[in-house]
Amino acid sequence: MRHLFLCATLLLAAPFVPTHAQTEVRDVEPDDLASARAAYLEARYKEAMELARPHAERGHAEAQMLLGSLYTNGHGVTADTDEGARWFSLAAAQGNADAQYLYGMLLEYGGVKGASSEKARESFLAAARQGHLPAQTELGMMLAAGNGGPKDLASAADWFETAAAQGDANAQYYLATLLARGSGRPANQAEAARLFTLSADQGHEEANYRLGLMLQDGAGIEKDAVAAARRFRAAAERGLPDAQASLGLAYLNGEGVERNDTFAAKWFAEAALRGNAQAQEHLARRFFLGQGVTRDITAALLWHSLAERGGITDETLKNAMEPEITPEIRARVARQLEKLDAGRPSSPSTGAD
Structure with missing residues (x-):
């Protein structure tokens, strides 16, 4: 999902902000191509297409990029990624790095x-x-995973390093x-902690989480529970489940933050809700003990399940709950699980509403 969102975002900007070496059919930009760019930026997409198409058909790389963006994003025309790809491929063949x-x-x-992954690589x-x-980072990812060709972690690291040195948060x-x-x-x-810091300071949620773990353990960086909790929060607020679970634990144990059962339950x-099994078990325990939430055996059994x-x-929790679980509670939980399996809303209780 990250890749498709990133692609869609850059598709909007790339035609108008050429930043890389590219081969143009002509040195002087036609006035109506400049007008097409302006029309695109003002969301007058049909006009942008009418103005750009003649130049794209004559081989102007930026005009081809503009048409590729219009078709791929469905601006002023029915979305057609195949047609968008065709125009990008024409500009890419001229050496346009954004198009490539x-x-x-x-x-x-x-x-x-x-x-194919081979062509993409x-x-x-x-x-x-x-x-x-971004291409250097994507190439590094393909090399690291072995997509589109042999797996090569050393080369992947080289490309990540090249992009990281220029400030790319993902590469870092x-x-x-x-x-x-x-x-x-x-x-x-x-060095890992340094790079996680650089990436996290640009808002990269996974980097914030990984840096939080290193600060928590004192791995490669001075141990600092307060800074760790701060990094967990930065990632948790961006919706990263592992960071939310870690922040919940920080509140539960009073590590880097003041101990607070209610906040612990909230982050668990x-x-x-995002599927983190460790957090589900912690939340089940909160419901069984009534810590930070109203005690609720049904909710405890649901999250434990x-x-x-x-x-x-958690066998200890399972055994502790067992005497209080009635046939009615089991049936209620079974129905909720069936709804979840069927993809129907069941609104499992979180105690954090």
Whole structure:
């Protein structure tokens, strides 16, 4: 999902902000192409298409980029990613790095005709060699995963490093991840913490979470429970379940924040609703004990059951609940689970409404 959203975002901007080396059919930009750009920015999409199309058909790379954006985003025309990809491919063939990147995104994530990971990797490589930061990061990801060709963690780290040095938050995060576990490069916890910090300070939620873990444990960075909780919160507020669960634990244990059962239950609930099994088990325990929420055996059994489905089993809690679970409670929970399995709303209680 991140890739498709990123692609859609850049599709809007790329035609109008060329930042990389590219080959143009002509050195002087036609006045009506400038007008097409202005029309696009003002959401006069049909006018933008009418003005840009003649130049695109004559081989003007930026005009081809504009048509690619219009078709892919469905602006002023029925959305057609295949047609969008065709126009991007024409601009990419001229060496336009933005087009090479966007064409690669559609090949890898857009489900266009004739798409393949091999073609996407080639297109990202062409753009990456021209210094296109997002392409360098995408290429690194494909190399790290072995998509579109052989897996090569060392080369992945090289491309991440290239983009990270120029401030790309995603590249900083992925390089830090490799360094933290010693993949593609020798393990270096201090450098991983530095890179996670750079990425997190740009708002990268996963980097904030990973940095929080390092601060919590004192791995590669001075141990600091207060700073760890702050990083967990930054990621939790962006909706990252693991960070929400960690922030819940911080409130439960009073680590880096003042102990607060209500806040602990709130963050466990946020993570539990997003499928975090550890948080589901913690929330089940809160309901059984009545800590931070109103005591509710039905809710405790429901969240415990969901946690078990996720591979987390608390036998102590299970045995403690057992004497209080009536046939009616079991039947009620079974019905709620059936609704969840069927994809119907069941509104499981979180105690955080």
